[in-house]
Amino acid sequence: MSLLVIGTLAYDDIETAHEKRQGVLGGSATYFAVAASHFAPPRLVGVVGQDFAEADLAKLRSAGVATEGVEVADGKTFRWGGRYEADWNTRHTTFTDLNVLEHFQPKVPEGFRDSKFVFLANAAPAVQLQALEQVEHPDFVMADTMNLWIDVARPDLESLLRRIDAIILNDEEARMLTGESNLIRAAGAVLGLGPRLVVLKKGEHGAFLMGGDVHFSLPAYPVQDVVDPTGAGDSFAGGFMGYVASQGSSEPEVLRRAMLHGTVTASFCVEDFGIEPLAGREGDELAARFDDLLGIVTV
Amino acid sequence: MSLLVIGTLAYDDIETAHEKRQGVLGGSATYFAVAASHFAPPRLVGVVGQDFAEADLAKLRSAGVATEGVEVADGKTFRWGGRYEADWNTRHTTFTDLNVLEHFQPKVPEGFRDSKFVFLANAAPAVQLQALEQVEHPDFVMADTMNLWIDVARPDLESLLRRIDAIILNDEEARMLTGESNLIRAAGAVLGLGPRLVVLKKGEHGAFLMGGDVHFSLPAYPVQDVVDPTGAGDSFAGGFMGYVASQGSSEPEVLRRAMLHGTVTASFCVEDFGIEPLAGREGDELAARFDDLLGIVTV
Secondary structure, rough: EEEEEOOOOOEEEEEOOOOOOEEEEEEHHHHHHHOOHHHHHHOEEEEEEOOOOOHHHHHHHHHHEEEEEEEEOOOOOOOOEEEOOOOOEEEEEEEEHHHHHHHHHOOOHHHOOOOOOEEEEEHHHHHHHHHHHOOOOOOOEEOOOOOOOOEEEHHHHHHHHHHHHEEEEEEEHHHHHOOOOHHHHHHHHHHOOOOEEEEOOOOOHEEEHHHHEEEEEEEOOOOOOOOOOOOHHHHHHHHHHHHHHHHHOOOOHHHHHHHHHHHHHHHHOOOOOOOOOHHOOOHHHHHHHHHHHHHOOOO | OOOOOOOOOOEEEEEOOOOOOEEEOOOOOHHHHHHHHOOOEEEEEEEEEOOHHHHHEEEEEEOOOOOEEEEEEOOOEEEEEEOOOOOOOOOOEEEEEEEHHHHOOOOOOOOOOOOOEEOOOOOOHHHHHHHHHOOOOOOEEEOOOOOHHHHHHHHHHHHHHOOEEEEEEOOOOHHHHHOOOOHHHHHHHHHHHOOEEEEEEOOOOEEEEEEEEEEEEEOOOOOOOOOOOOOOHHHHHHHHHHHHHHHOOOHHHHHHHHHHHHOOOOHHHHHOOOOOOHHHHHHHHHHHHHOOOOOOOHH
16 A cells, blocks of 8 residues: 655765765665565655755666655755764764755645555654645554654654654664663553554664554564664664555554564665665565564564 | 583672662572473582571472582582662672682582583583583583683683583673674674584573574563563573473474573563572463563564
8 A cells, every 4th residue: 555755865974984985875765765665665755955866866766666755955955974883883973964954844745645654754743743744544654753853842742642653763762752761661651652553673682563452572684794774774664664555454463574574674774885785675585584584583 | 301500509699779689599500490490300510608508408499409419518608799780781790709619529419410401500611511521421511601711711611612512602702702793693603613502692682592403583571670680691591491401302493492481581580689589480470471472572
């Protein structure tokens, strides 16, 4: 079924312990859409500047992403810079140039408003709410957020949490949002804020899913050579939501398998810079890694 | 089938962010044996001092532990002190009084020498080897170790690794032993040192098992209130080895279920100080938590 994502497109400058890359095509919606495209054709809503390469939009389209919702605004594309410590566990943001993102007001094209599955990538909660209001009758809405919004836009975030089905958070965000250091308690407290499902990401330690009728925990896929973790979380969300949309259901058995699909798309994402390691995969490569992961976790 | 453990019995002084306890019955073999006793009656080899309470030996016997191999030596029982940070992730050793352990030479009683399943709890590798040599024809031997021995007794440890079937390590030990920071690579490198199986413990992030014909990864049981993590690793090993011994097999399907049983015994262990939370459990309580964990990890 139809899948809509509202989020950022960006050019990233990335520095790892081994390599530096500049102007890498990135952004939350980009990673999400490419990951999701392996399961369901995503509709993308976002904004870019006049410097955004037509070739990059073409890459997304060739991955099956509908780009009519990508607005080209006056100014430059959002740019972000990040540097990773050698152990991958610490990321420093070196700069954030919002550029066209600063005054972005998402406009969901007429043809996208009937979308049934919706992912609100990380943005100001007011912007996420504004996007959501343009979708007519969504069946399943998942949102992402970040520490900044928990800190500076908590009332908006709480409004958002009452409007969505699922929230995806990392461990630090879950602790910050709830004040609970134990992650199981934190997840329970998040559910108390409104959503019926929470996906809690723990990076290299995997992720778990908690809701009224489901509790599922999964280790990360054992990637031997991480090259660049940028986009891993959005790639996870893309694989997860892409699979859920492809099944047209958010039943527990679908959600559990969706956790594996998200883990697989995230594992491809980190094997190189940008979207290439994910966009270049064939269906049978994803299926083989899914089976491999299933073998690793099956009792 | 018969299960033998060689390791320490101790009195521990433990300090958490919430509470202090002195003279808590502990030690690697104690925790291991109590956990294992839920699956197979363990035979225990170790040493205590003349201050060791007969009531504590009685506790072990009433849990089904055979204590003929517990030598009472001149002097005092091994004492250890530890303090945990509020996040549980950091443990400081406040003191180590080896006492009778200093000159301990394990003597495996005649009646224990036919043991088929053997756990060599953390000790100097030379002592572990000395114990192992007294077992006639073991089917499956697992050993634990610690950073100290990797540092000061590496040649002995390497000899040991060539003699055993399985090694259980935490993440830090695996990295130190192999020089590999990626845990999957580290586990592979450990296998290159001799054992056919490695169990890699990641504390609150679970554990994985790797060998030539098995790779299995499991999250920790979601304990909401950790009271004292002392003994969790040995309780894991006890549940794991107890189940393996009860099945008389180290086939992959047995090892996978053993990982769950170890996770369950460790989860009970951390819910209070000492062996009580584990010794006091009924079989159906363990079975219920096993089923709960199985539900959380089944795709």
